[in-house]
Amino acid sequence: MVDGRKPGEYPSHWEADVVLRNGSTAHLRPIQPSDADSLQKMHRNQSESSVYMRYFTYKSALTPKELKRFTQVNHVDRTAFVVLRGDDIIGVGRYDRLDDPTEAEVAFNISDAYQGMGVGSILLEHLAAAARENDITRFSAEVLPENRKMLTVFAEAGYAVKRHFDEGVVMLEFSIDPTEKSRAVMESREHRAEAKSLAGLLAPESIAVVGASREWGTLGYTLLHNIIEGGYTGAVYGVNPQAFELGGMRSYGSVAEIPGPVDLAVIAVPKDGIHDVIEECARAGVKGLLIATGGFAKEGEAGLVRQRELVRLARANGMRVIGPASLGLVNTDSATSMNASVAPGMPKRGALGLFSQSAAIGVLLYAASVRRDVGISSIVSAGNRADVSGNDAMQFWEDDPATSVVGLYLESFGNPRKFSRIARRLSHSKPVIVAKSDVMGLRLPPGHAVRTTQAPTAAVDAMLRQSGVIRVRTNEELMEVAQIVAAQPLPGGSGLAVLANSVALASVVSDAAEQNQLEVIVSDSDISLDDGASRALPRLAAALERALENPLVHCGIVTLLPEAGLSTIVLAKAIRKAAAVWGKPVIAVFPGIIDPAATADGLLDDGTRQDGSGYGLPCYSSPGIAVNALAAIVRYARWVAREQGEIIEPFGIDVPAAAQFIEDALGTVHGVELLRLSKAQAATLLGHYGIQVLESVGFDDTEEAVAAAHRLGWPVAIKARDEHLRHRLDLGGVRLNIIDEVSLRSNLEHMAEAMSPYAATELEVQSMAPAGQGCVIRAVEDPLLGPVVSFGLAGDAVNLLDDWAHGTPPLTDTDLSDLVHAPRAAARLRGYQGLPGVDLAALEDLLNRVATLKDNHPEVSLVEINPVMVATSGTTVLAVEICLGNAEQRTDSARRAMSH
Secondary structure (H helix, E strand, O other), X not given: OOOOOOOOOOOHHHXXXXXXXXXXXXXXXXXXXXXXXXXXXXXXXXXXXXXXXXXXXXXXXXXXXXXXXXXXXXXXXXXXXXXXXXXXXXXXXXXXXXXXXXEEEEEEEEOHHHOOOOXXXXXHHHHHHHHHHOOOOEEEEEEOOOOHHXXXXXXXXXXXXXXXXXXXXXXXXXXXXOOHHHHHHHHHHHHHHHHHHHHHHHOOOEEEEEOOOOOOOOHHHHHHHHHHHOOOOOEEEEEOOOOOEEOOEEEEOOHHHOOOOOOXXXXXXXXXXXXXXXXXXXXXXXXXXXXXXXXXXXXXXXXXXXXXXXXXXXXXXXXXXXXXXXXXXXXXXXXXXXXXXXXXXXXXXXXXXXXXXXXXXXXXXXXXXXXXXXXXXXXXXXXXXXOOOHHHHHXXXXXXXXXXXXXXXXXXXXXXXXXXXXXXHHHOOOOEEEXXXXXXXXXOOOOOOOOOOOOOOHHHHHHHHHOOOEEEOOHHHHHHHXXXXXXOOOOOOOEEEEEEOOHHHHHHHHHHHHHOOOEEEEEEXXXXXXXXXXXXXXXXXHHHHHHHOOOOOOEEEEEOOOEOOEOHHHHHHHHXXXXXXXXXXXXXXXXXXXXXXXXXXXXXXOOOOOOOOOOOEEEEOOHHHHHHHHHHXXXXXXXXXXXXXXXXXXXXXXXXXXXXXXXHHHHOOOOOOOEEOOHHHHHHHHHOOXXXXXXXXXXXXXXXXXXXXXXXXXXXXXXXXXXXXXXXXXXXXXXXXXXXXXXXXXXXXXXXXXXXXXXXXXXXXXXXXXXXXXXXXXEEEEOOOEEXXXXXXXXXXXXXXXXXXXXXXXXXXXXXXXXXXXXXXXXXXXXXXXXXXXXXXXXXXXXXXXXXXXXXXXXXXXEEEEEEEEOOOOEEEOOEEEEEOOOOOOOOXXXXXXXX
16 A cells, blocks of 8 residues: 555646547646635536435535545545646546555545536546555445436446445446556547547637738738638637737737637747647637747756746646647648638648658648649648647548558657557558658657666667558658558569560669569560550550459559650550559559659559549659659558457466565665566566576575475576676586586686686576576566567577567567567577477467556566576576666556656
8 A cells, every 4th residue: 555645746647738529628636625615616606406415415516525535646546637728727636545445435526517528437437547556446335326328438448347335326436446447448438539629620610820920921921821822711800919810810919809709719929928828728718729939949857848838828728729830730631621721822632641740841841742743631740749740640530431541750758658559550451651760769858857778769660661651761752652652552472573675774664573572473574665555555554454453463563764755744645544443452553754744753543532432543753762652551551461469368367566676675665766577576576477596596506406406307507697798608608418427527627717807606406407598588668668578589689689579568479479589590480400499379478468567567677587488388587687666657557647
């Protein structure tokens, strides 16, 4: 049980901003004694029916004694959370521990104006998470039968709720341990709320540009001008106290003067004035903010503090924030037609949703889409990403029927575990293309503290692959891939047809295809185009038809050198028409063509698509770029088609016992960044997860070694305890297969001589494990990715060649299989040079146990098993190192909370 907490004191991670069902925001925190007046105000504003439902009787006001009891809690045995909109309490949830210390009674009171917005379910999630931290495992509640809304909150929470009637009251009881169903319910509610919040920003019914200007070239002028010129269908208001007229419309001195409601406020005032504008928007009931003003990042930590305060103020008053330093928002849907951005014109309508953090990169993405004629559904430029992030954008695009492809340029991950979860779900229905720099794996999001362990940069790419994301390096590569999936179906396999009018060109394309694991099924380089369009075009169409009708061909590349009398536009149209019949992706390459108007590096649309559907022809001027883009689509299609597997909880694990062990171990030390467990402690913790460590015994002299070997059982191994020598046969730090006492004494003499140059002389004895392949398993808590599990073959493979495979828990059985087979040296596991294959099922089970341990306990900063011997039957853990740390609360725990 948590003790030593002062009255009113609570963990900082219990406080959070949350998104309600209608997409608006609110602030949740534990109740405080100073909330008494606000709680009384909420009670007085409740209807008689709501008061009766909560207290089973009517009372016009709470007594001083009740107010004291409700607001003064210790946040251990009695906890209460309030949900705030501005300064007003809109919901209260509480638990009180019962005589059974593992059980607590819960109760809720939701403001009449906010009932049906998901406030109750949010409170339940946060109360359950706090209760689990205080060693409470079960909730009970008493609800009147007519209180259907509260009964629904419990019924739809995903817990296994038992109910019975007792004296006219419904008695509810349930375990609050997270289940697969409760997590799914939480994720579904989170998805709907976050998608709704961004939908409101992208399709507002009215926009106010605060800081609008008549001065050409200013940010305020550009934003107002682009909104009007883009054909925005809603009401537009310009706000500037020093102007009477803006853009041919009346100017308003403040948001408060605007005669109608405002859904979106676009803010382009100097930094020092933004706080006042947000307060003004809050009083006016504005639903969302787009802050185009930048400069916060240049102020370092002080700028981040100011930025967080602005977001806190906005969220507390129900508003999401795009920016600061945002390029803007674009929605090409004709029902909205909004260009609330600095982009010079409304993009072509299409199927690609674009997200960028950097305004500069957003401009480049916009330009690339225009240059390649790729249609856009919507654009979100998050700028500093103080609030709305790529995760929010993916939540929206998952449900958006106008978007069939998602492209994101990311500089860092705000909530990487949530990103992985959303991207994996979204990638099953829509391609997700992510452009990131190669060094992004080493960067932390602004405001994130550095923790004590870090995964390799390659783990970022592994996480993206595991999530089904198409990873590219630049915004140009993003568009090269997007123009295929935005206009064509996915390939059914890797079979490729290469058609050309040049043997050399066909050879170049075929070589590049094979390097990208594409299988060239058809290669036709004899397509003559020099006898006029009336003969050449039917010949080209017939050749393409013969290639695509082959069931082993899943996609095609047509690459043609220019011919006199045949423009690339004419050739491209013929290719598109012939390819569209077969429902297979086909791309065209016209080497040497650099003018986009001549259909190179762009998308030739068939003119029939109104919402991104239909068949267009992606065209390229570089064969290598074309092959790389198509190969990326083939890999993605393979990922979509494969069995994704399921998460399997290992049998025989004791999570509560492990959690208690970790809490007790950390409670024995203070002021230590990392606590390295002893061998016995590490073995105990792993034992709670069904992992047994082969015993090893240290000794000070030969007689102790002999006695230990007799007890452990022959044959034995002698190892140096020094981490640099214990695996080095060549340096004399290890002696294996010692079969008896005589041999043991002799080996100790030789080891003493061999190790004399080294200061480390401590030794240990251990029984020999069954022969097999030595492997290494490492799991860390990464500041960027959260938990990361790495696997490799022991020795030079990982020490010299860095031959690791990485995965981010939770891992499905398919992920575990991928992890085992991914290292280049993994061929040794399946049988190598006459040696038998090892027990891969046992190895995957061990990896699953380590991954589950790391996923469940963020306090475990490092687990390293080196080596584990994998034999033809079973595995043996020979050595382990475990470090604990006071990890930050993981951001995707069993409670909904918005990232900062």
